[in-house]
Amino acid sequence: MKVLGLDVGTKTIGVALSDALGWTAQGIETIKRNPNNPEEDLERIDKLIKENDVSKIVVGLPKNMNGTIGPSGEACQSFAKELEDRTSLTIDLWDERLTTVAAERMLVSADVSRKKRKKVIDKMAAVLILQGYLDRQS
Numbered sequence: 001m002k003v004l005g006l007d008v009g010t011k012t013i014g015v016a017l018s019d020a021l022g023w024t025a026q027g028i029e030t031i032k033r034n035p036n037n038p039e040e041d042l043e044r045i046d047k048l049i050k051e052n053d054v055s056k057i058v059v060g061l062p063k064n065m066n067g068t069i070g071p072s073g074e075a076c077q078s079f080a081k082e083l084e085d086r087t088s089l090t091i092d093l094w095d096e097r098l099t100t101v102a103a104e105r106m107l108v109s110a111d112v113s114r115k116k117r118k119k120v121i122d123k124m125a126a127v128l129i130l131q132g133y134l135d136r137q138s
Contacts, residue, residue: 005130014122060096
């Protein structure tokens, strides 16, 4: 049972995938979103689901520090609902507060250049979202 983890943003979607046992998360890619054709995002995710035999999806839910859900969170909920309707897979929302900050810190401590960090930050955030989810399940 593989699980797909998504860090959904307005410009990109970070993608991570679990191993078949659901123990570890690996970054796969960062999807550049096309604001003129949102269908492209969903088609790419469909392809990843089929290629990797995915049985569940975890979407990061950005919450405010006080636990409320703002516009970004509402957009992620809407995206998750659209994915669920489209794929018929179980979609779990996972509190992603500070995952991007944690990903940034990890990359800085690994001495990754600012230019390279920008390219992988969303994928790394997706890994942290998915790994947190997987750890909680076990």
